[in-house]
Amino acid sequence: MPQHLIRKLEQFVQLSPEDKLALEAASRKVRLVGPHQDIISEGDSPEHVNLILEGWACRYKQLEDGRRQILSFFLPGDLCDPHIFVLREMDHSIGTITPVRLAEIPAETLSDLTDRYPRITKALWWEMLVTVAVQREWTVNIGQRMGLERIGHILCELFIHLRGVGLTDENSCLLPVTQIDLGDATGLSNVHVNRVLQELRMNGLIVLKGKRLTIPDLEALQRVSLFNVNYLHLDREGRRFDANGPVPHSA
């Protein structure tokens, strides 16, 4: 079931067959959630870790007066906040965009996993640190980049993220978000998002029709968006912990 998670983690470290079986076993309890519904809401007490199996969701926060900021997107293979249990209640919400199929992983199952499978532990650390790095990059994106760069940057990130879990096709992918969502993620109004998308189209940097995004020249889009891929920490950085590799020493 969690093939996207496995594929994602293997961008960092090669897992053994037992590692994979353990991940499968942990992902047994499946839940379906309709589109535009909260998976967990601000103020709730977290009870398990959600693993997105299929569909898109997002982390978001809403101000008293209704303004809404999307803080990150969750795509298949993404874990929503492992270790969140340390905190008493959620300070933000997680909601679906499309219909979502997810696995609910109990806290004990997760700590069991990390007790017994050091490679999984390492890989989950990597995934968590990358998640935080992405959050930082979003801060840079919204704080410093112009509208065009901002939208271009987020499209690059989403495309590369999807490619990492095998959900792209050549140079295109599905993009099931509205322009309002894109605006809430980038701090722009939907009207301006629309105009920026038109400009990206006119420059031949993207083709966006319906829910399908095509990026004819990813490098070009990265260039105009000032996109530096280093914050995603790809490149099999964990190869020293590979299955069949040298035995990892503690922690």
Place this chain on the structure above:
Amino acid sequence: MPQHLIRKLEQFVQLSPEDKLALEAASRKVRLVGPHQDIISEGDSPEHVNLILEGWACRYKQLEDGRRQILSFFLPGDLCDPHIFVLREMDHSIGTITPVRLAEIPAETLSDLTDRYPRITKALWWEMLVTVAVQREWTVNIGQRMGLERIGHILCELFIHLRGVGLTDENSCLLPVTQIDLGDATGLSNVHVNRVLQELRMNGLIVLKGKRLTIPDLEALQRVSLFNVNYLHLDREGRRFDANGPVPHSA
């Protein structure tokens, strides 16, 4: 030495004398860094965890064309990226603002600490999760709030953060950052920061003279800044793990 760290962690959980001694022992190797210098730079390979003992620093990221985003401030008691070792190289820099005294904690010392002191482990988890929550709140801040709210929000956060480590005096604290720094942290120009500060002063919400900030009515400033303190997860959430409290069960 690490009294600020201890005080901060005890906002979450009460530590035992042995816990505190262990933290002291881990913080022995001290380093001094002058103002406006990098503690560690983007591209460097992280070698130990830095604990700020005294002074202000910040995490920042610079775009090719020079635009700079401050991603967070580090105040006394703050740990710069525990567990960063999983990644090969830094995707951002950490630099000082004022002169800084810091402790360099080796990776092994830290994993030793967490192996042997479960309350410290919990407390460090809490501190890390709060750090991430703060990063998310900055994204909201820059993405959704107007200039006035944005500056007000960051001032509230800094004040409460300083209060938590015992560095406030009644309703005032030191604020050793320039208006340029504030602009880089909020995505505003220094000129606009200046005008916003004047407006906050005229409204009686702050007194800012030299490097001293006074907030006559914190609640009022929170109100106009749409500041909701929940993301800092205070309130002794970890009291169930207190020293002398019930024995914590695994993870």
Place this chain on the structure above:
DNA sequence: CGGAGGATTGAGGGCCCTCAACTGCGGTGG
């Protein structure tokens, strides 16, 4: 075929930007 939500377009305006000059202040050296 009608309705609803999303995308697009236009108009007008405001928040915030850049550029540039000037003021204030602490430190430094003659």
Place this chain on the structure above:
DNA sequence: CCACCGCAGTTGAGGGCCCTCAATCCTCCG
């Protein structure tokens, strides 16, 4: 002791990016 320097803070002018409001078009779907 004071002139000087550099940096931070302040102020003004003009403009651009992006906002809001509102109308229209398109698309999907029951």
